Amino acid sequence: MSLLSNTSVLLGKELRTEFRxxxxxxxxxxxxxxxxVLFSFTFDPTREESRRFGPGLLWMAFLFAASxxxxxxxxxxxxxxxxxxxxxxxxxxxxxxxxxxxxxTLFLLITExxxxxIFAVLYNVPLLGVVPQLAxxxxxxxxxxxxxxxxxxxxxxxxxxxxxxxxxxxxxxxTxxxxxxxxxxxxxxxxxxxxxxxxxxxxxxFDVIFLTAVWLFGEYLLEE
Amino acid sequence: xxxxxxxxxxxxxxxxVDKRYGGLYALRRVSLEIAPGxxxxxxxxxxxxxxxxxxxxxxxxxxxxxxxxxxxxQTGAPPATKNTGxxxxxxxxxxxxTAEENLLLFARLLEIPEPAKRVESLLREVGLSERRDSxxxxxxxxxxxxxxxxxxxxxxxxxxxxxxxxxxxxPQGVTWLAETLWxxxxxxxxxxxxxxxxxxxxALATRGIRLDAGVVAAxxxxxxxxxxxxxxxxx
Numbered sequence: 001m002s003l004l005s006n007t008s009v010l011l012g013k014e015l016r017t018e019f020r021x022x023x024x025x026x027x028x029x030x031x032x033x034x035x036x037v038l039f040s041f042t043f044d045p046t047r048e049e050s051r052r053f054g055p056g057l058l059w060m061a062f063l064f065a066a067s068x069x070x071x072x073x074x075x076x077x078x079x080x081x082x083x084x085x086x087x088x089x090x091x092x093x094x095x096x097x098x099x100x101x102x103x104x105t106l107f108l109l110i111t112e113x114x115x116x117x118i119f120a121v122l123y124n125v126p127l128l129g130v131v132p133q134l135a136x137x138x139x140x141x142x143x144x145x146x147x148x149x150x151x152x153x154x155x156x157x158x159x160x161x162x163x164x165x166x167x168x169x170x171x172x173x174x175t176x177x178x179x180x181x182x183x184x185x186x187x188x189x190x191x192x193x194x195x196x197x198x199x200x201x202x203x204x205x206f207d208v209i210f211l212t213a214v215w216l217f218g219e220y221l222l223e224e
Numbered sequence: 225x226x227x228x229x230x231x232x233x234x235x236x237x238x239x240x241v242d243k244r245y246g247g248l249y250a251l252r253r254v255s256l257e258i259a260p261g262x263x264x265x266x267x268x269x270x271x272x273x274x275x276x277x278x279x280x281x282x283x284x285x286x287x288x289x290x291x292x293x294x295x296x297x298q299t300g301a302p303p304a305t306k307n308t309g310x311x312x313x314x315x316x317x318x319x320x321x322t323a324e325e326n327l328l329l330f331a332r333l334l335e336i337p338e339p340a341k342r343v344e345s346l347l348r349e350v351g352l353s354e355r356r357d358s359x360x361x362x363x364x365x366x367x368x369x370x371x372x373x374x375x376x377x378x379x380x381x382x383x384x385x386x387x388x389x390x391x392x393x394x395p396q397g398v399t400w401l402a403e404t405l406w407x408x409x410x411x412x413x414x415x416x417x418x419x420x421x422x423x424x425x426x427a428l429a430t431r432g433i434r435l436d437a438g439v440v441a442a443x444x445x446x447x448x449x450x451x452x453x454x455x456x457x458x459x
Contacts, residue, residue, distance in 0.1 A: 002335070005332075006333055009333055010329075013318070016321070016325070017318065017320045017321065021320060059287060079314075079316075079319070080314045080316055080317060080318070080319065081312055081314035081316050082316055082318055084279075084312065084314075084316060085310075085316035085317070085330065086333070087284060088282060088308055088309075089286070089306070089333035089334050091306070091335075109295070120430070129254065184402050223285075223286060
């Protein structure tokens with residue numbers, strides 16, 4: 001019970017500070033919009049080409065968004081040593097991680113929600129018929145990005161060369177998740193859309209394994 | 225201010241505690257017994273290990289060797305850290321939240337009953353009632369320190385750890401802090417604080433310990449006078 005109440009209080013703090021400053025959302029949305037718009041004008045793809053390359057481009061944009069968004073998560077807590085204050089106040093240190101994970105997933109989903117209609121228009125890919133299935137793939141993929149990224153953000157925040165460390169650790173770990181997410185999205189954007197349960201099962205397994213590992217060992221991530 | 229009941233009085237025992245950062249010893253074989261309700265002032269030059277010792281006591285830093293125990297033993301929920309109030313060098317509050325939001329956040333995490341009431345009374349005590357809705361980043365250093373102290377006192381902790389707590393405070397602030405600490409100490413709270421020189425705050429100390437290069441160099445319990453330990457020449 002304490003875990004849930006602590007997490008909800010901390011999530012409230014994360015949302016309040018972000019919606020007050022809009023620091024993460026603004027920079028991320030502007031950046032990935034530029035990526036999608038620039039690619040569209042450079043390649044001017046046909047609908048068929050968009051179906052083939054679109055999913056890869058989409059997940060590359062989400063990866064850029066995630067690496068921009070996840071870095072400051074724990075770095076912000078270093079400024080005034082607020083992480084120590086949180087550790088002294090919560091009943092379960094996992095609440096600190098869980099609140100950041102929820103906030104990062106939510107911010108990533110908001111960014112994706114803003115990007116998708118623009119992607120559909122610029123790349124001439126109809127998405128309306130597959131919205132619920134696409135939402136499921138985006139949710140599982142974004143959760144995986146956030147779990148891995150939030151964990152590595154906690155590790156790298158206390159290290160030297162932290163700006164370099166996060167992408168260095170993040171990209172190899174995320175490769176399987178990105179492949180699964182891209183394949184599942186590609187199957188949904190195809191001429192005859194289909195929900196690929198094999199890739200979906202892979203995404204679920206990735207999320208569950210990483211979440212369990214963080215739940216078991218997360219306390220050590222927060223130590224000095 | 226409510227004071228901790230007898231059952232919540234806590235002592236600390238450091239047994240051969242080492243803390244290394246790479247090859248550098250911040251603490252070396254520190255053995256100390258702090259009785260429940262004791263008020264201990266730590267003195268020493270910069271880098272002598274005072275801050276590390278307080279962070280070990282707060283369980284924010286795990287010793288490289290040796291162990292820290294509490295008496296009575298702190299087991300089960302809530303964890304021992306929840307009985308601890310810590311004022312550090314950094315303010316440990318969020319610049320992007322208001323004074324009230326900061327205190328409410330920590331009051332809710334600490335599961336204090338009627339958090340809004342407690343926050344209101346603390347804001348009045350620290351003299352920030354009128355600035356409750358201002359973002360902390362707009363505050364002066366002294367005002368931030370008041371918020372930091374208020375955060376540490378929210379749950380009337382049994383163990384209070386203060387790292388140079390009067391930093392940035394004006395004379396009225398120092399007097400308020402001294403009075404508050406007297407009250408807490410009178411109620412049985414164990415207080416460990418690092419200080420530079422004698423002040424209204426140091427008058428509270430019932431015991432002085434001087435650290436030198438991570439080692440306990442003098443302890444008023446072993447015969448050295450409290451005054452000689454706290455005087456600037458030695459600190």
